[in-house]
Amino acid sequence: MPRSFSAAPRRETIAYRNQSLSYTLVFRSRRTIGFAVRPDGSVHISAPAGTSPEWVAQQVLKKADWIIKHQEAFANRPAPAPTRHFEAGSPHYYQGQPYQLRFAEARRATVTVEGDELIIATPAPLTSAQTEALLHTWYARQAGPLFAEALVRVWPRFTEFNLMRPTLSVRQMQTRWGSCTPRSARIRLSPELVRARPECLDYVLLHECCHLLVGDHSKAFYDLQTRLLPDWERWKQELNALPK
Template sequence: MPRPFAAAPYHESLSYNNQLLSYTLVFRSRRTIGFAVKPDGSVHVSAPAGTSREWVAQQVLKKADWILKHQASFANRPAPAPSRRYEAGSLHYYQGRPYRLRFTEARRPAVALVGDELIVSAAAPLEPAQTSALLHRWYAHQAGPQFAESLARVWPRFAAFNLVRPTLFVRNMRTRWGSCTPRTGRIRLSPELIRARPECLDYVLLHECCHLVVGDHSKAFYDLQTQLMPDWERWKAELNALPK
């Protein structure tokens, strides 16, 4: 049986809305064109053998908004980081500071910060999954007031836009730190954010507030974000380096 046709890949680039869009193109024995955006943001295009690179470029331009949307989605996901451990003495973070985990016996489960320790109390020894759930509930309980304080720091930067102040919600999110619905002015933030320094929380909240002005992740969006927080990349990197 003959091997399917597959030519060597081409590395192409084109301009779309003042943004450089690069992709890897391969011609194959297929009837339709296919697009894929990888987690690293790279774009891969498989086109039917016999079509031209110029025709493919036209199809990429038609798909550009979809491609940029998926690249932005991957870019905003927390990067892989070391995994948290839940035995006594392991490090856990609160507002960017490390605390040693210590277990004590008590009638009711509780979590408290004492000195440089994060103390978890329970009536019986806990499994790691139980400790994780207890800590997560504690983070969620602390999150509301801290999110409000962050908004008080961030919101004055948007004074010139005459926007309605957004409503904040604590929301568990597995792959994102936050999300925004511009139409309703609702911003959802992960309670895990309070493990990071307040500057990291401010970065995420400012990012979501920028969507109240620019709904997508275009160049205009990042220009605005950089204008309002020039060092946002520093805080993004620090946030994504937290143990997951």
């Protein structure tokens, strides 16, 4: 078998349109040059052994627009949503408003909103996991009435289509805010949506209602969604910024 070749990485910089473009270069046993832009914006080049750094620089210049485009895309990504904590004083959201978590003692477990506090009262102290589970249960109890109110706000936008009014249900989901079965006009929404502003909830519900007309995420779907809710991207971004 031929021996593999891999030289130590080297740092290179070239000038492109009045700016510096830096990259890490490594020579390997390969036939073609490879380009990679990582989420931190760093550029990594794998070049065939036997080629020169000058030749690689020429290839980087040819690929510079592609590299910069990907660097900008990574730089413009929204910051990861903060992680929720379940200790006293931790912020938690309900209908878009932040509340501080406070614990109290009571004969039975209850969750109430008072002023700027979300109060969890229980007979005995809770672990973080137990607190999280109790909050999930409370969100689910609030969800039904809030989802019904959202449908009252959203559904008039679909009057022109003469559709069957959908049935809403609450379902915990790991990776989605909602789902729709067009055939039965059934829409399932995550109880976590009660943490967001009503406008965010309306966006998700409208999104699922649009699937009653267009089942996929094609251009036709987004054209319809934009016509019915022109600023939907704003609410999507706000929703995805909620602490996970």
